[in-house]
Structures are given as C-alpha cells and as structure tokens.
Amino acid sequence: MNQASTAGPASGAIDMFARTRERFFIPDGVRYFDGNSLGLMPKAVQLNASNVITHEWGHGLIHSWHDAEWRTLPQRTGAKIAALIGAQPQQVIACDSTSVNLFKVLVAAVRLRSGRKTIVTDADAFPTDLYIVDQVAKLFGLTVVAVPASQMFQRLGRDVAAVVLTHVDYRSAEIYDMQTYTQAAHAAGALIVWDLSHTAGGVPCDLDGCEADFAVGCGYKYLNGGPGAPAYLYAAARHVAACQQPLAGWFGHAKPFDFAQQYRPAEGTDRFLCGTNPVLGLSVLSLALDLFDDVSLDDIRATSRRLTQTFIDLVDAQLAPHGFDVASPRDAARRGSHVSLRHPQGYGVMQELAKRRFIGDFRTPDYMRFGFAPLYNTGEEVAELVGAIDDIMTTHAWDQAAYRQRRDFT
Amino acid sequence: MNQASTAGPASGAIDMFARTRERFFIPDGVRYFDGNSLGLMPKAVQLNASNVITHEWGHGLIHSWHDAEWRTLPQRTGAKIAALIGAQPQQVIACDSTSVNLFKVLVAAVRLRSGRKTIVTDADAFPTDLYIVDQVAKLFGLTVVAVPASQMFQRLGRDVAAVVLTHVDYRSAEIYDMQTYTQAAHAAGALIVWDLSHTAGGVPCDLDGCEADFAVGCGYKYLNGGPGAPAYLYAAARHVAACQQPLAGWFGHAKPFDFAQQYRPAEGTDRFLCGTNPVLGLSVLSLALDLFDDVSLDDIRATSRRLTQTFIDLVDAQLAPHGFDVASPRDAARRGSHVSLRHPQGYGVMQELAKRRFIGDFRTPDYMRFGFAPLYNTGEEVAELVGAIDDIMTTHAWDQAAYRQRRDFT
Incomplete structure (x- = not known):
C-alpha cells in the first residue's frame, strides 16, 4: 500500500x-450498489463458516469457548472495527444489534449527565435510532428535541444530557462533521453518541481524535458481515469506569464464570456486553473484517x-x-x-x-x-x-x- | 410415533x-453430557448454513429479505419453539439473547403492574437473570426480593409486580411446578416470567395451559441451535396489546419498511423485536428445531x-x-x-x-x-x-x- x-x-x-x-x-x-445495505459475501466466509460449524462447534463443542477463543470474539472483532473508525482497540466491542447497543450507550450517557433533562437528536435519523431515543427518554423522564442536524447547535443548552447523531445520513449521505458536532455538544456540557452504520468501511472517521464519547454501528453494510451481522459499540476510555448500562448480562460481569449472584461490571468496555454472544455471526464478521487488513x-x-x-x-x-x-x-x-x-x-x-x-x-x-x-x-x-x-x-x-x-x- | x-x-x-x-x-x-450447555451439531446444519451463506446471501443478496423470507425468521423459528413449550405459535419469537429478552418482558410486566413496588425472584437463579432483574428494579425504583424458590410463596403480597423464576434450576435440575407458581403469582395479582433455558427440548411444559404471562429461553442448549444461538421470548396473547417494551427497534414497528419517524408497535408479539435480526443464527436454529418434528x-x-x-x-x-x-x-x-x-x-x-x-x-x-x-x-x-x-x-x-x-x- x-x-x-x-x-x-x-x-x-x-x-x-x-x-x-x-x-x-x-x-x-x-x-x-447496495453494499450500504448488505455488503457482498467475502469468498473466504464460505470456508470459514464451515470451519466454525464443523470444526469448532461439531468437533470442539464446549471446549471451543476456550480452544477456539469464542469468549474473546466480541473484543477481537471490535478491535478490527476500531481500526476503521479511529479508535484504540480496547474501546470497541462487537455484540447485539445497533438498536440494542444504542440503548446501552445512551442510557450510560444520560446517567453520566444525570440532572439534565433533554436529549437532542436528528429528526431525520434512521427511525430505529429515533425510537430508541424516545424509549430512553421515557425511562428517564427526559424530553427529546428532534430537529434537523443543522439546527442542533442552537438547541444545545445546559439542559442537554446527550446528543445522538448519525455521522453519514442514511438517505442523503451527508456527513455531519464529527469534530464540529462533538465540540458543540461538549461546549454545552453534553455527551455525544454517534451512529456509524453508514460510516465504518465506507468513510473513515476519527472517534478518538474528535474526543467523541460513544458510538454504535452495524456489521452488515460496508463491513460485509452478512445479513443481521452483530453490531458494535464504542465507549471512550475516559468514561468507561463510570458507565452504568442496564443490559447488564453475565458476559459484562468482571468474572462471568464465577457465577456470582451480585453483578460487578467488567473494568473495560466489556461491561457493555450482555448475554451469550452470537459465535457464528461474530466469526463471519471477524473474517470479513480481515479484508480491510491491507487497505x-x-x-x-x-x-x-x-x-x-x-x-x-x-x-x-x-x-x-x-x-x-x-x-x-x-x-x-x-x-x-x-x-x-x-x-x-x-x-x-x-x-x-x-x-x-x-x-x-x-x-x-x-x-x-x-x-x-x-x-x-x-x-x-x-x-x-x-x-x-x-x-x-x-x-x-x-x-x-x-x-x-x-x-x-x- | x-x-x-x-x-x-x-x-x-x-x-x-x-x-x-x-x-x-x-x-x-x-x-x-453437555447438551444442557451446548447441544451437539445437527448434521443438516452444515449443509444448510452453507446454503444460507452461499445461496441466500451470496447470490440472493438483499432480495433474500423477501425471497428467502429472512424477514419472518423470528416468527417462523418462534413457532417451532412454541410447539415445545405449550404455546400457540404466534406468541413466541426468536431474537436477541436470553438476557436481552428477559429485560424486555420484565419491563413490560412491571409496566403492566405499575404502582407495585417489588420483584420476587429465585436467589439461586442463573446469575444473568439476577443481574437483569436488578437492572429493571433500578430503572423503575423497585425492590428485589431474592429468596429460594420454595420461600417465594410467603413473599407474594399485593406489592409484588412480577415474579421471575427459572423452570428448571441450572444446577440442581429441580423443576418448579409451572402451574403452582403461576397460580400463586396470579393470586397475589402479580405477573410471572419463566426462564425456560434448561426446559425447552429437554422437559415439556405448558405455558398456555398454566396461563403463564411471559417466558424467555436460549437456543443453544437442548434446542441445538449452536454457540450463541438466538434466544426466544413468549408473551401471552392476552397481554400483548398492552405491552410496552423499551428496546423498541424498527423490527418491532407495525410497518418497519415505512421508515416512520414515530414508533407504532406491531400488533402481536413482533413488538418485542428490536434491531435487524441475526439471519445466519436464526437459520441454523430454525433448522436444528426441525429435528423435533417427528418426536x-x-x-x-x-x-x-x-x-x-x-x-x-x-x-x-x-x-x-x-x-x-x-x-x-x-x-x-x-x-x-x-x-x-x-x-x-x-x-x-x-x-x-x-x-x-x-x-x-x-x-x-x-x-x-x-x-x-x-x-x-x-x-x-x-x-x-x-x-x-x-x-x-x-x-x-x-x-x-x-x-x-x-x-x-x-
């Protein structure tokens, strides 16, 4: 290269x-011309999926949690995505769906800004983001201000807990400048959550460089992870230790295999994991991401x-x-x-x-x-x-x- | 037979x-002897997964959402599980993880019993259930009473919104009688959520016959859906129209492909769907369930x-x-x-x-x-x-x- x-x-x-x-x-x-909806199938996936099914599941059975490193698939896959979105690897994990991940990080964000009563979002966002924003607002008694992205700046006051914005608009493809919006959110004391579904693999971005707070995105578009591939989330390292997310399943526990009755969140981004992760989907996504290795x-x-x-x-x-x-x-x-x-x-x-x-x-x-x-x-x-x-x-x-x-x- | x-x-x-x-x-x-943790691989899965990847994804691409009926995989897979747990088919959908599904139905349950301040659960439940119960309680300002299942009856008062109980204990294999516990919960005016992870495929049960309210369970144990297979949830038909669950993603919308800005929940159990569903995992699980066809x-x-x-x-x-x-x-x-x-x-x-x-x-x-x-x-x-x-x-x-x-x- x-x-x-x-x-x-x-x-x-x-x-x-x-x-x-x-x-x-x-x-x-x-x-x-629909790789922004469902990416083409990487040829290597055929072979690899067969290996995961026949060798890792069929032959390895439960030993593959260790021997085939199934346990670390969310982290290993996340690290590959991190390289495409300007993030240090340990801040990104692959798991669940984009909607579920948005719920997790947005709840964490509004808890970090408790007392503030508003979530600002783009009225033209992909609908699932709007729905999840509404649900989080309902749970925490917050008000949603949904305006066109260009009008967000004037709505950013001291009442705003979080801003939710898609980096590349799903219809127009307009890029909302990550640095500008992040700085504007921070100037108001708010946190920002980026949806990178139409970004990663198609448009580079720099989460760490822009000091973004949280991000989510899907695995099946430019990342070529296949239909309904696992999604991912990013949480800035400076926030993680204080993050409390409500989908606190056993894989987010500091010691999942201690089977402790009391939840104790993992130290890092792992605390955003919930239930048992989809090994097959993560394996395919992880392999598809290798196509970015030398690009x-x-x-x-x-x-x-x-x-x-x-x-x-x-x-x-x-x-x-x-x-x-x-x-x-x-x-x-x-x-x-x-x-x-x-x-x-x-x-x-x-x-x-x-x-x-x-x-x-x-x-x-x-x-x-x-x-x-x-x-x-x-x-x-x-x-x-x-x-x-x-x-x-x-x-x-x-x-x-x-x-x-x-x-x-x- | x-x-x-x-x-x-x-x-x-x-x-x-x-x-x-x-x-x-x-x-x-x-x-x-670990089919209660990860079921063996059905031979037919090898062929089928290859078909989903090569034919449906590789050749069919986005048209497979319609042509291969990817859209209805949660419902079709759920209907097969319904037959194993005593439920009419339209009440069960396959999606997400057990922990995520427990969060959805438990929030729906406590909202149906708003004003009541307690969730009762089995202190010896699988830890992820305890963690999710704690998180729901935290969000709604409820108190969790975690006692051994045998002591639940005496804790069921008019303050109890919901009971969360695993039907077959993950360590002892003790079966908690579905009819007895469900009736006891109902006698107190509470709703009951059953975790069927160690039940479905190993022990028949009768959700409808017992008038259970909600249930969740995993796909990778006796259902043989593979590592991290999608989970499922059951919501009794009599409750569904009143259910409000917070992971209200676009697949739970009445018309997902209208891309409406306002959320309007689907009429049936579909309203418990959230983001784009894992096609590969659901396809494998669906096929594995066919092994129960003539049993x-x-x-x-x-x-x-x-x-x-x-x-x-x-x-x-x-x-x-x-x-x-x-x-x-x-x-x-x-x-x-x-x-x-x-x-x-x-x-x-x-x-x-x-x-x-x-x-x-x-x-x-x-x-x-x-x-x-x-x-x-x-x-x-x-x-x-x-x-x-x-x-x-x-x-x-x-x-x-x-x-x-x-x-x-x-």
Whole structure:
C-alpha cells in the first residue's frame, strides 16, 4: 500500500479495486450498489463458516469457548472495527444489534449527565435510532428535541444530557462533521453518541481524535458481515469506569464464570456486553473484517469520493434531462459513500433496474439510493448504472408517460 | 410415533434414540453430557448454513429479505419453539439473547403492574437473570426480593409486580411446578416470567395451559441451535396489546419498511423485536428445531426421565462409596433433564473425565453437572460415564489422597 499511496489516491484506488474486488463473490451479471445495505459475501466466509460449524462447534463443542477463543470474539472483532473508525482497540466491542447497543450507550450517557433533562437528536435519523431515543427518554423522564442536524447547535443548552447523531445520513449521505458536532455538544456540557452504520468501511472517521464519547454501528453494510451481522459499540476510555448500562448480562460481569449472584461490571468496555454472544455471526464478521487488513483508510476515502463523484458527474450529464435530482451533497468532503437521487418515478425505475440486475435500493418517499463500496465497486460499473437508467427513461414508454403526468401536477 | 407411543414410553424412547441420534454429529470417542450447555451439531446444519451463506446471501443478496423470507425468521423459528413449550405459535419469537429478552418482558410486566413496588425472584437463579432483574428494579425504583424458590410463596403480597423464576434450576435440575407458581403469582395479582433455558427440548411444559404471562429461553442448549444461538421470548396473547417494551427497534414497528419517524408497535408479539435480526443464527436454529418434528413431547419426557433415573441408580450403586452426592431431585417428576452430583474433588474428576473424552461441566462450588439430551444420549453412554467416574476414583491415587485430605477437614 505504501507504493500506491505515494503514487496518489487515484492510482492507489485503482490498484485496490483489482485486489480487493477479487475477494468478493459477485453473482453473474449483477452490478451491486447496495453494499450500504448488505455488503457482498467475502469468498473466504464460505470456508470459514464451515470451519466454525464443523470444526469448532461439531468437533470442539464446549471446549471451543476456550480452544477456539469464542469468549474473546466480541473484543477481537471490535478491535478490527476500531481500526476503521479511529479508535484504540480496547474501546470497541462487537455484540447485539445497533438498536440494542444504542440503548446501552445512551442510557450510560444520560446517567453520566444525570440532572439534565433533554436529549437532542436528528429528526431525520434512521427511525430505529429515533425510537430508541424516545424509549430512553421515557425511562428517564427526559424530553427529546428532534430537529434537523443543522439546527442542533442552537438547541444545545445546559439542559442537554446527550446528543445522538448519525455521522453519514442514511438517505442523503451527508456527513455531519464529527469534530464540529462533538465540540458543540461538549461546549454545552453534553455527551455525544454517534451512529456509524453508514460510516465504518465506507468513510473513515476519527472517534478518538474528535474526543467523541460513544458510538454504535452495524456489521452488515460496508463491513460485509452478512445479513443481521452483530453490531458494535464504542465507549471512550475516559468514561468507561463510570458507565452504568442496564443490559447488564453475565458476559459484562468482571468474572462471568464465577457465577456470582451480585453483578460487578467488567473494568473495560466489556461491561457493555450482555448475554451469550452470537459465535457464528461474530466469526463471519471477524473474517470479513480481515479484508480491510491491507487497505489504507486514505485509499478507502479516495476511492469512495472518486466513485460517488463519477456517478454525480454522469448523472448531471446524462440523467438531469430526465428530471433526476442529486439529493446528496455535491461537495465531496461532505458526502459519504452512497448517493441518493430523487425522482417522482424513482420506485418504478428501481424496479426496472432490478430486472436488469442492477441492485440499489429505495427509501421513501422518492429516494433512489446507490451505495459505492470502496472495496469492490468500480468506475466501469458506475458508468453502466447511469447508462441503464438513461436507457430505462428513454425506452420505457410507461415510465415516461407516468413521469410526465406526475410532473404536470407537481 | 403413534405405534411407539402405544408400545409405551420405554419402547418409544429406544426407537427414538436410534432415529434421532443418527441426525447429530458426534466426534469419535466422545460421550457428550453437555447438551444442557451446548447441544451437539445437527448434521443438516452444515449443509444448510452453507446454503444460507452461499445461496441466500451470496447470490440472493438483499432480495433474500423477501425471497428467502429472512424477514419472518423470528416468527417462523418462534413457532417451532412454541410447539415445545405449550404455546400457540404466534406468541413466541426468536431474537436477541436470553438476557436481552428477559429485560424486555420484565419491563413490560412491571409496566403492566405499575404502582407495585417489588420483584420476587429465585436467589439461586442463573446469575444473568439476577443481574437483569436488578437492572429493571433500578430503572423503575423497585425492590428485589431474592429468596429460594420454595420461600417465594410467603413473599407474594399485593406489592409484588412480577415474579421471575427459572423452570428448571441450572444446577440442581429441580423443576418448579409451572402451574403452582403461576397460580400463586396470579393470586397475589402479580405477573410471572419463566426462564425456560434448561426446559425447552429437554422437559415439556405448558405455558398456555398454566396461563403463564411471559417466558424467555436460549437456543443453544437442548434446542441445538449452536454457540450463541438466538434466544426466544413468549408473551401471552392476552397481554400483548398492552405491552410496552423499551428496546423498541424498527423490527418491532407495525410497518418497519415505512421508515416512520414515530414508533407504532406491531400488533402481536413482533413488538418485542428490536434491531435487524441475526439471519445466519436464526437459520441454523430454525433448522436444528426441525429435528423435533417427528418426536412427541411425551417421548422426550419419558426418555429424559429414563436417562436421568438410570444415571442416579448407577451412581447410588457404584459411586456412593466414593462420596458422591446426588444434588438433583430423586423424584423424577421434579427433575429436569440433567443431574448434578456434588463431590469435594468434583472439579478434578471433571478434568479426568475430559481426558477420557467424557464431557460434562462444572458449576461452583462443587457441582458436577451432566446433561442428558433426549434426542441423542443413550443408556449405554450413561453406564459408561458412571463406570469412568468409578474407575477414576479407584485408580487415581492423587484423587483419592486429595479427596481423603479434604474429607478430613470438612
């Protein structure tokens, strides 16, 4: 990677494509732009999952808790994720789902700021985050202020216990600057919880450098951990010893296998573990993360920017006449690794694309969302995607008619 | 099964062994008595997991949420478990871990009995249950009364919101009668939450028949779902519409894919779902549950009783002279599917057994715990186990010496 990095990001990026794309299974004829929803399957996963099942479970049985190190999977997997999000390894553990982890760290946060009565969050966050924020507020008698992220600053007063914000917006791909928002939260004496679900593996970030307090994220998007893969959480080392989280199951105990009747939390981030962890899911996620081993974060970012910029340039050139709007930031520095287009016929276009084996996804009301995974998407695919949309709009009479009709009324 | 049932439980049991044992992978030379901790691997799992990974994830990608019915895995898997615990299918869902599920249903229970200030639980419960009970009590300002199960009755007053009890004790295997305890809780106006981790698949129970309120349990013991398999929960249909649980993630929403900003709980037990569910783990668990398809609950119970009774009889005959005490009920009706022995040298004996490839487990301070899984353990194995312990005590001088020394001081 050193040589490629010296040669500049573009060259490094091209080199990276050939090397890492090769490690994924891509079904024949499929152009996949949904790695921000469910990453492609790493080829090595097939072999490894079989090993975990047949060798570790089938042959090793309960001895594998020790012999195959099942016990430390949350920590070992977390350490690999830590390297992608700017965190020292011991601060990240992989476990449970993103929603469950958000509940844990948000409760810990509001307890660290007890007496303060407000949680501020982004009104446009992915819904599950809003639901969990509401539940935590209900339990602690707090008020939720849900406003667009850009309006958060003016709501940050001395009553705010915690701010919950997604780093890369799930629809627009807008990046909310980690340093700026973290500092603003801290200036008000509040703690900040980042959701990195659309960040890790697609966009580097620097949790430690920004002095972020907590973070959560999922394992099945750019991390390629498979459907429903375990999620992860980050707790800044300076907070951990004082953190009290309510899902205090036995794996978060200082000595789980002492079977003590009284809970005594583990010293480190382990205290955020709850029940027995999903060995199969963690093993697959852990293996998928090895695909980032020889890839630099700079190259990931450069590749992501190049792919999204190529897409936007081609949309402007070929698709603007069909009425497509780019709903993601045009400033690459503020843009994550996916791009959303808006179009009244967006849903129908996505259906047509699927018939041609171009896979993206649709988010209400009219967002056509395309993810560009730095480890496997190529500029050539991007051009094919735009060409396909152009062709659909040009040749499908029903689409054009419906589109015109809709345009007459809006 | 009809024919076998007519011929009586013993005959049915013997028939069942040959048929169902065959479906598990058993490592050469291993006699496995730890199915109450981690069940053996069903042979069919190897093939199926490979299918989920290669076909459903690798080829199907995001379309598998619909095409492979990933979305309904919690419900479909839950329905299979429901058949083993006396519940109508729609009341059980598979998801998260036992600890997380206990948190959900216990919060729902105390909210249904708001104003009452006490949770009563078994002081000898598996520790993670005690920890979660403490956390729920802390959140709601409740008092926990932790007493031995036999003393619960006298503590059930009008202040009690909920009772949390494990149906089969994880150390002694004592069964706490579901009907008796449920009625006692209800007589006091309280709700009861059962932990079925050592029950389902080993001991039939009848949640609906006993009018139980809530239950949770794990998927990796007698259900053979693999290490860290998803857990499950049961909520009685009469309560569900009024249940409010705090881990209200998007999969518990009435319309998850509407991405609504306001949470609206699903009508049924689905409202207890939280984040994206572990597809791989659920698929493996679901497949493992198919091994119960053609086995009657009566035969499971009869086989379990026969295996545990055979073991106890042989212990009395061969091991009592070595100082082993049976720490499980001698009344088969009150005994689950494992048996614990107590012995001052218990830990050392388990180590020696492991060298001979007899696998059981040890629980502090001196419980040697042996699980007898009705689907695969045999009477012949039980005799071999007792013979091995006898041999260890007879031939291992260090064991005898240490044992004698210990006996001198206690």
